[in-house]
Amino acid sequence: MNELTSLTAVQAAKLLREGSTSAVELASAHADRIARLDPSVRAFLRLTPELWKEQAADADRRIKRGEAGPLTGIPIAVKDVLCVKGVETTAGSQILRGFRPPYTGTAVSRLIGAGAVILGVTNCDEFAMGSSTENSSYFPTRNPWDLERVPGGSSGGSAAAVAAGEAMISLGTDTGGSIRQPAALCGVVGMKPTYGRVSRYGLIAFASSLDQIGPFARSVDDAAITLSLMSGHDPLDATSSDRPALDVLNNYAGGVKGMRLGVPREYYDVKGIEPGVKAAVDSAIKVLRDAGAEIVDVTLPHTDYGLAAYYIIAPAECSSNLARFDGVRYGMAEPDAPNITDAYMKTRRRGFGSEVRRRVMLGTYALSSGYYDAYYLKAQKVRTLIKRDFDDAFTKCDAIISATSPTVAFPLGSRTQDPLSMYLCDVLTLGGNLAGLPGISVPCGRSEGLPVGLQVLGPQWGETVVLRVARAYEEASGKRAEVAHVG
């Protein structure tokens, strides 16, 4: 019954309603596939069999009562930065080994409330810092399409799980591209909402002004449904918007006829873009034009400064967020250290990996007196310029399209020695975080046999526009996310 692990959530929900499968059977089929494939893919850090058995049985009762929603009984996976009560959550780090959150974060608890079934916790770069999942302190995750290559990151485990048919939907977080880039590299759909659309309560913070939670799925519809169920105001996150919850389930299927889609020349010709990626994007542009969209040239003149501004702002925020890991209230500790300074030093020396240390150093430096104006304040001003670039572009177009990543999935180990080359993975995605925009990556063909992603960015709160373009592309191109045949 491997077909069960190739379905979209919309297809599975229909089978569940008809009674031709059950939530328990669906979850079991996924658990079997995980048992078979995950020793090679390594998408999961931990499985939660007690949890899914109980949740799936509950979902079946709910379906029988005729109270099922679109995600009732759908098996999902959750990135290791999202707190689930009682389930070990470590942000891919040794410093949180053994941490069992005393509460469940809002996004996850809304999906649980909708009847979703949690299969397990997925691997990620430590504290979501990375673009390949190689910074996980546990093990690297493999790309299901080529096990010698990375799945992207930081939400690489979540992307790989959906690509491998080990989960129908998964959750990730996106601070500079950590949902969209792995979605592109694994050939699935991944969406980052507008900053404030989804509550961050219960998310282990990396860079609080940039972080957003979003879904991975194998169809635009599945991503839209998941996002809409997670979105909406939460009094427990002061930055969550009090706009009404996203209602995408009605009008985003309208197609692109008459829409203006902007192609930023700085993204189109970004340094290091592979010819095969460019060719796939060219075909996608043609598909959208043939579907009735007007393609317009736009410009984002400060693109070249985005990475630099991002690598001040994100490390600055992370250096203050990670100061809470002091070995006192939770996580790794040195209770027998002679004094508190010694305890901090020893805990962090053992608990933080090299990328985390690098960013804490960079952030602490950028915020220190004497350098604050030159680095942090400067970067915040450049953030304004980047946001204005997008504001200007959106006066000329309804949405922006580009490649999601300049390259396809790269071999394991090929960028770990050079941090800057790893950072460049996010050059087309991090602008969306600096400006707080919604963005999606959808599969748009292949280069060297590996998946390429098309990114669609919209104005703030323009999720409906983004989804509409993505869905129209998916339909017109026929390039739907597929399940990889692993091994």
Next chain:
Amino acid sequence: MLARLGLEPGDEEFYAEQLSGILGHIDRLQQLDTESIPPTAQVVEVANRLREDEPRPCLTQAEALANAPAAVDGSFRVPSIQEEA
């Protein structure tokens, strides 16, 4: 020292080289004239949000201490804060 990361011998050279490369890239920000540009700390329209200061349910003492590496008499155990004289 500021971040209390506890670097080991040899770490400094390793990070110094990598961080110089990253800072070299970051230096391009100085090319931009931002004299008249206001900084952006957060990008959406939400301003300070206040709520009524009312007691609400929260974690119990036992729940709050459940993950503590060391607890004594219902409190977190902390290493000595003051240096010995």
